[in-house]
Amino acid sequence: MINPIALFLTVFFALNIYSHGSAGSFSKEETKDRSIDFPDTKQYKTLVADLHTHSVFSDGHVWPTIRVEEALRDGVDVLAVTEHLEYQPHNQDIPHKNRNRSYEEAKIAASNKNIIIINGSEITREMPPGHVNAVFIKDANKLFNIEYPKNNKDKDDLKKMVSEMQWGGIDNATKEQYILGNMWPAENAIEAANKQGAFLFWNHPDWHIQSSDGKASLNPMHQDMIKQGYLHGIEVVNGNGYSEEAFEIALDNNLTIIGTSDVHDLIDWDYKPHLGGHRPVTLIFVGSKTENSIKNALKDRRTVIWFKNTLIGLKRNILPLLEASLSIESANYRSNTELLGITIKNISDARFVLKNMSPYTFTNSHDLVEIPSQGSKYLEVKTDQKLSLLELDFDVLNALEAPKVTSKLTLKKRVN
Ligand SMILES: [Zn+2]
Ligand SMILES: [Zn+2]
Structure with missing residues (x-):
């Protein structure tokens, strides 16, 4: 006879395992083409990170499980969950006093999966300081404070402010929360995040809603935050946007260069990985794949952004990545000639666009x-005389180490 309790438990656990708590139910084949792959450098392990994402727990449109699933498919090693603390348009349907809920859900979905989920929050203010992400936080609930008015005058004032807000399609309760959330000084939230040992970066500093000229520029409040050591990074890339001014601010103020998806809908809709696209990510160069090592690398500014087909980062980070990605595989002279046939191999996802800066010319290319991504290219070099060592100088046109400054790379190969 079947034990009814055993039967119940079997069904119950089976349902539990395959319901919304799990992620990663796809085949390796499905991820083959969309997985973001860059080699480790000589010194560090290269991790793929997306440090800015949303779910239904703020203004995103998917459950955190889907964020984890997408990240696994994209080969993302590090995923930060960063809901708006003060802007919660789904709060009527998904009320959650505990602002760590999104992280907790993602963490469950990622259990036993090869991905690190980071607890984060988007501190959401008008400019200044605008939006600031705090990642590696311990408790999101300490980073915001929403106090509803107690006396009638304050209640009336709030009503008036809500009625004056030009936010189409947003309910009054959400507007109230946002107004009240903004009344708690941003400095308090930023200090609280720093007390938790968080890594903080300024989000989309060029956002046209908060910067009408579309240019990132530091406000005295940002300068203060930098001076106190409270602001550690800046988004040079957010979604489909690249900010040259933010890049310059990063270089001038020793801020970490960050690129994120800031995804609200589906990665597949926004970035079309099935058509060869990818979300913008931050490559982080770490000693080991641990939270601590990642945080240390971020604070040490060991990052490169992978945005569309461009790599963006400090020279000290980009150069080792280029050297790890590109190499001359073989070099052989054609018999009785000074024509050297070489194969340049690329083991990264970047499609490299190289400009020849060496004195040599080629027989089969201008x-x-x-160099195709994860592929190779054959070149025949006119070396004039037989060389024992080939050195080819290139300008890497799709790698930026400063605004308008492309990276230089020398590929070397011994010739037998
Ligand atoms: Zn934002
Ligand atoms: Zn955001």
Whole structure:
């Protein structure tokens, strides 16, 4: 006879395992083409990170499980969950006093999966300081404070402010929360996040809603935050946007260069990985794949952004990545000639656009050479005399180490 309790438990656990708590139910084949792959450098392990994402727990449109699932498919090693603390348009349907809920859900979905989920929050203010992400926080609930008015005058004032807000399609309760959330000084939230040992970066500093000229520029409040050591990074890339001014601010103020998806809908809709696209990510160069090592790397500014087909970062980070990605595989002279046949191999997802800066010319290409992602390119070099060591100088047109400054790379190969 079947034990009814055993039967119940079997069904119950089976349902539990395959319901919304799990992620990663896809085949390796499905991830083959969309997985973001960059090699480790000589010194560090290269991790793929997306440090800015939303779910239904703020203004995103998917459950955190889907964020984890997408990240696993994209080969993302580090995923931060960063809901708006003060802007919660789904709060009527998904009320949650505990602002760590999104992180907790993502963490469950990622259990036993090869991905690190980071607890974060988006501190959401008008400019200044605008939106600031705090990642590696311990408790999101300590980073915001919403106090509803007690006396009638304050209640009336709030009503008036709500009625004056030009936010189409947003309910009054959400507007009230946002107004009251903004009344708690941003400095308090930023200090609280720093007390938790968080890593903080300024989000989309060029956002046209908060910067009408579309340019990022530091306000005295940002300068103060930097001076106190409270602001550690800046988004040079957010979604489909790249900010040259933010890049310059990062270099001038020793801020970590960050690129994120800031995804609210589906990665597949926004970035079309099935058509060869990818979300913008931050490559982080770490000693080991642990939260501590990642945080240390971020504070040490060991990052490169992978945005569309461009790599963006400090020279000290970009160069080792280029050296790890590109190499001359073989070099052989054609018999009785000074024509050297070489194969340049690329083991990264970037499609490199190289401009030949060496004195040599090629028999089968002009000076602009493309090396396909995860592929190779054959070139025949006119070396004039037989060399024992080939050195080819390139300008890497799709790698930026400062605004308008592309990276230089020398590929070397011994010739037998
Ligand atoms: Zn934002
Ligand atoms: Zn955001």
